[in-house]
Amino acid sequence: MYKLxxxxDFIAQHFLTVPNAGPENEWHSHHFTVEVELTxxxxxxxxxxxxxxxxKAGLDEIEHRYSDATLNELDEFAGLNPSVEHFARFCCQRIADHVTAKNVDRIDLRIWEDDxxxxxxxxxL
Incomplete structure (x- = not known):
């Protein structure tokens, strides 16, 4: 099994929309790190x-779309709590659009919201 x-990394903002999330309910920034692993x-x-x-082209698109943006204001997050879990799914789908290699079986995308x-x-795939 091969992996690459x-x-x-980039900075984006959000605020959680669920009740009682404490300071996470307020608008704030994260220094996100996106790791894409293909297998x-x-x-x-x-x-x-x-x-x-x-x-890298897929990551360029992700960075262009989300860097310095407030996730809550983007169409893909409409009606959703802008959790890092939803964010990971949206980013993984964007990477999949750029990977045309027929021998890639799986994409694992991890987003770190802090250390x-x-x-x-x-x-x-």
Missing amino acids: MVRR GDTLNEYGYLVDIDDV DAWASYTMA
Whole structure:
């Protein structure tokens, strides 16, 4: 099994919409780190699991969409508590749109919202 990981960080804002979340109910920033791990059993004819530039293009799109944004104001979060779990799913779906390698079986995307807390989303391809 082969794995490849690419990482990106950026700052975005949100406020939780659930009751009694304490200071998390107030608008605040996080320095998010997104880690994308791709997994597959085989390499392509060039010895790659996936073209890293394709993964970076997906991360560029994520950074462009979310950097310095307030998640609550974005269409994909409409009606949702802007949790790091939902955020991980939306980012994983964006990466999947950029990965065309047929030998990638799975994408695992992890978002760290600080040094101690992360959420992840896994997508089988």
